[in-house]
Amino acid sequence: MFSSASQASVGRSLAGLETPCLVLETRRLARNVSRLKTHLEPFAVRFRPHLKTAKSAEVARVVTDELAAPLTVSTLREAEYFLEHGFSDLLYAIGIAPNKLEHVFDLRRRGAELSIVLDNIEMARLVAARCAERSDPLPVLIEIDTDDHRSGIKPRDPVLVEVGRALHEGGAVLGGVMTHAGSSYGLKGAAAFAERAEQERSGAIAAAEALRGAGLPCPEVSVGSTPTAHFARDLAGVTEVRAGVFMFFDLVMAGIGACSLDDIAISVLASVVGHQRDKGWILIDAGWMAMSRDRGTARLSVDQGYGIVCDLGCDPIPDLIVIDANQEHGIIAHRSGLGPLPNLPIGTMVRILPNHACATAAQHDRYHVTTDGSIVSAIWPRIYGW
């Protein structure tokens, strides 16, 4: 899959790599995983990590500690890939479209215990009918809207029971309810996350009770987002928790208080390729193609541009950020636009912490894995597309 040059990078120091490239620090990854698992342990819930951020079987193995552990995925391509790598218990957590149903049934024929989600009566009827035609009782979770953020049915909307009944009385399996408090990304601090976690939990429970009150089954109550999963104080009635970006964390998560800068496990390695001294600019070879166009910190109290500039050891260089980006050029400057610049001669290598781990990792086809932060111990491929 990779060129021989890439495979030859195993055993080299980061300073010996060709830039730009994506670096993954496994000590940070392992610590992030351990922290969330430790927090969730007392609640006796199933943990179903979301692999949309990592899109890598090797990362999935670190996160799960076991083969065949349950995973959440964001595309059927991910479902296919993780199935091929031994993970068969999969939740595809995006509302299903009619044109994906054949692919879903095909993956189930190939051994995937794949569940899907939906939030409307039209798809519920269509899915139930297709399940009956196929004689495949596909498990479906009904998506619940607990925070007005995006998709889902409100817990007390009468449509919820109608959807449940269409699934249960048709050919599908009513697997339960799921919700994602995506609005938690717009909050800040432990107290606010804990409150939103309780809103997520109580909304999902209310939906489950509405289904049960109508005589319908609701075995699963699945909740989760990185901020709510980490700060939930009560998960009574919840059967399953999902989270994804926590594996790597990023500047948005640090900016809202969900992690600290030294929890961020991925960075983009880049080289200084030019100076525009009259403007206070240092040019690097990591532009938006390497960082993504995500500007998630623009709406936070501290805007980190396209990322925080660190030295090769991943220590932030004070007040140095990537203030602008073209396709393959990044422009480094003092965050004030005017402050003093460190001496970074042509060829200096830096590491950039990303705004949004999901978006930045998606720009790369592999991780340059390092345990000690300086030597490449492995190359882990990642997938993309649909």
Added chain:
Amino acid sequence: MFSSASQASVGRSLAGLETPCLVLETRRLARNVSRLKTHLEPFAVRFRPHLKTAKSAEVARVVTDELAAPLTVSTLREAEYFLEHGFSDLLYAIGIAPNKLEHVFDLRRRGAELSIVLDNIEMARLVAARCAERSDPLPVLIEIDTDDHRSGIKPRDPVLVEVGRALHEGGAVLGGVMTHAGSSYGLKGAAAFAERAEQERSGAIAAAEALRGAGLPCPEVSVGSTPTAHFARDLAGVTEVRAGVFMFFDLVMAGIGACSLDDIAISVLASVVGHQRDKGWILIDAGWMAMSRDRGTARLSVDQGYGIVCDLGCDPIPDLIVIDANQEHGIIAHRSGLGPLPNLPIGTMVRILPNHACATAAQHDRYHVTTDGSIVSAIWPRIYGW
């Protein structure tokens, strides 16, 4: 490389595809290519199209009409890929970093007539020394800053001659000068583009004259950006023109008057997966992973959100845009946030015109090619990464 399901999509109508996916209309592509070639023909300059947008050998063949035509590339991965597909005359147009030089020499040993660019004396000396060591007289273009936009040496900066001398008197070949008027993306209309094209031309010529006046060779004068290439009125003294995004065009180019909406050759096919009627939202399965995070129209007079929503025939639905996006969800709404919505039932398929073709195409691993706008005639792979 692709699943059998994907190959089986050849011959299907767009309505039969799995979403999201990237659609390329070859009639629009061919018309865009023809328009620029016709404009450039009277000037008798070499055309070196930039393949950073397309990253596809099949697209390169449409654009060039001939094998072995000169190309511009933005990564050494592109250089490698196009070399393997018969294109050997390549300009890598990003200022070179020291850690890429071995890769450059390796590509040249493998048959690439590869040129590089740089804009500082440190790299000029290093490149000249490495060329001498390798006995490989690598052609180098000096990057010139003609518009204060990003990188390059000012035409009248004495460093220019110093850099030229270091290359020429060392082991490299001083190939000439190159510039890119990236600031043209911030202008609007033919007159402004023509003026910036003249500034680009005259700046590059001034730099060439400075080198020649110092007794140095400057055979090549390479200029270009999509807006300046299309509206240049004089290219006297210029030997080569580069442009990339014109192949596909996008909403940013339409917004500044460099093309019209029906020139845009790529779109993202998506499905309606939900409704939030109280909010005036229609949910689709194309989020920022399919569209990219590029919000290039946010700074223009008309903000197109994450893209303009079209029907299956690629006709825009009045005032309907993607107002927000999560990883795999797009939110469609009336551009006012309040206006009436068309009836788009669950499963309806739409096509989204992108803000920025380079960024959106980069999110996909293949083009679903259509000549007539409705039947898939081919699948063309595209590359990514470095």
